[in-house]
Amino acid sequence: MNTLVALCAIGAEKVLGNEIKFLGYKLISNAPGRVSFVADDDALFRCNLCLRTADRVYLQMACYEALDFDQLFDGVYAVAWQDFFKKDSKVVVDKVRTYKSKLNSEHSIQGMVQKAIYKKLGDVWNMTTLPESGEECNVRVYLDENTALILLDLSGLPLHKRGYRADVGVAPLRETTAAVMLQLMTWRRKTPLHDPFCGSGTLAIEAALYAYNVAPGFGRRFALEHLAIYNKSRAIEIRKQEAEKIRTDVEVRITGSDIDPEAIERAKKNAEYACVTAGRALQSIGSDARIIRPDFVQADFKDLSAPYETGLLLCNPPYGERLGDEAQAEALYKEMSCLFTSFPGWEIGVITSHKKFQECIGRYAPILKSLKAGNLDTCFYIYNNQKDKSAFSRKKAKKEL
Numbered sequence: 001m002n003t004l005v006a007l008c009a010i011g012a013e014k015v016l017g018n019e020i021k022f023l024g025y026k027l028i029s030n031a032p033g034r035v036s037f038v039a040d041d042d043a044l045f046r047c048n049l050c051l052r053t054a055d056r057v058y059l060q061m062a063c064y065e066a067l068d069f070d071q072l073f074d075g076v077y078a079v080a081w082q083d084f085f086k087k088d089s090k091v092v093v094d095k096v097r098t099y100k101s102k103l104n105s106e107h108s109i110q111g112m113v114q115k116a117i118y119k120k121l122g123d124v125w126n127m128t129t130l131p132e133s134g135e136e137c138n139v140r141v142y143l144d145e146n147t148a149l150i151l152l153d154l155s156g157l158p159l160h161k162r163g164y165r166a167d168v169g170v171a172p173l174r175e176t177t178a179a180v181m182l183q184l185m186t187w188r189r190k191t192p193l194h195d196p197f198c199g200s201g202t203l204a205i206e207a208a209l210y211a212y213n214v215a216p217g218f219g220r221r222f223a224l225e226h227l228a229i230y231n232k233s234r235a236i237e238i239r240k241q242e243a244e245k246i247r248t249d250v251e252v253r254i255t256g257s258d259i260d261p262e263a264i265e266r267a268k269k270n271a272e273y274a275c276v277t278a279g280r281a282l283q284s285i286g287s288d289a290r291i292i293r294p295d296f297v298q299a300d301f302k303d304l305s306a307p308y309e310t311g312l313l314l315c316n317p318p319y320g321e322r323l324g325d326e327a328q329a330e331a332l333y334k335e336m337s338c339l340f341t342s343f344p345g346w347e348i349g350v351i352t353s354h355k356k357f358q359e360c361i362g363r364y365a366p367i368l369k370s371l372k373a374g375n376l377d378t379c380f381y382i383y384n385n386q387k388d389k390s391a392f393s394r395k396k397a398k399k400e401l
Contacts, residue, residue, distance in 0.1 A: 045231075088133045089137045103143055189252055340385055
């Protein structure tokens with residue numbers, strides 16, 4: 001069995017933990033932005049392929065007390081690195097994070113860990129210099145209260161880079177953040193979903209992948225594939241197993257709109273890439289079934305009306321730090337209040353980093369979720385439009401951090 005560590009947006013640990021449990025793996029613990037769990041060898045590939053809300057997946061190589069650099073070096077040297085790297089691998093300690101530890105110089109820690117890894121590999125392989133001509137393999141180090149956590153990257157590019165966005169547009173929403181939003185709303189595939197600020201289509205596309213049970217990693221490769229422990233034949237089998245889980249017999253009503261015609265074209269193109277990738281996965285198991293694309297139309301959100309009695313309105317509207325300026329964002333939020341009357345009976349979820357969002361829109365959400373989306377501290381506002389009939393409710397929101 002292996003100990004794996006999955007990273008996520010700060011505030012999304014519970015959502016990610018539920019995903020991991022759904023895959024059948026046992027949770028150990030979590031810290032801000034990361035979840036640890038125990039899993040079999042298949043999980044090294046399956047978690048990268050299937051987890052929708054994880055930013056990266058790491059294999060835990062060591063966890064021990066490191067009060068000084070000698071202890072840090074010895075703990076890293078004790079790891080059987082030769083079992084994981086190839087002789088031409090280029091090993092990089094890409095990041096170091098410290099918290100309340102005696103060793104707090106990130107640069108010095110990085111150098112010592114790198115030295116210990118290369119010393120071990122050189123001693124085992126009887127090499128004084130390693131060629132470093134192969135693929136880059138990354139190691140990450142956490143030092144929390146003098147406990148060293150040494151992690152080997154299994155993902156490579158961040159997992160939000162699914163591979164379907166040919167054109168990201170301006171200030172796109174991360175795919176993993178979109179997946180977190182869907183889970184926080186406990187959205188079900190039969191519920192109509194609309195994004196009135198669809199941009200490059202991320203929310204609608206992630207909803208489609210979830211609704212049809214398409215693993216988000218079908219369109220990309222992972223750092224695991226460059227390691228000596230990679231089992232290619234098993235990975236192909238896992239891909240086929242996940243392809244067999246794709247549902248094409250379900251009714252799904254996912255739409256998006258945007259005032260910008262270029263955004264609509266981007267969204268359509270990205271959705272086509274995503275659905276073609278899903279189609280290729282189906283072809284790998286001999287199926288010619290087709291994934292229905294989300295429907296995108298050009299429209300001003302002020303002109304929209306609910307096509308169904310109930311549904312979910314989910315959006316990532318422009319805000320000052322992303323597009324335009326703060327005054328423009330505030331004016332937009334005031335206009336957005338019309339969505340509550342245009343979509344009566346619909347749940348509404350909005351993510352933004354703007355501190356005055358609720359004041360501007362004139363409604364106070366009963367549930368708030370703080371999320372660290374990229375470098376922005378955002379808040380996800382969840383409204384139940386069926387229960388909250390007051391357009392200017394001043395009830396103090398219940399904030400869940």
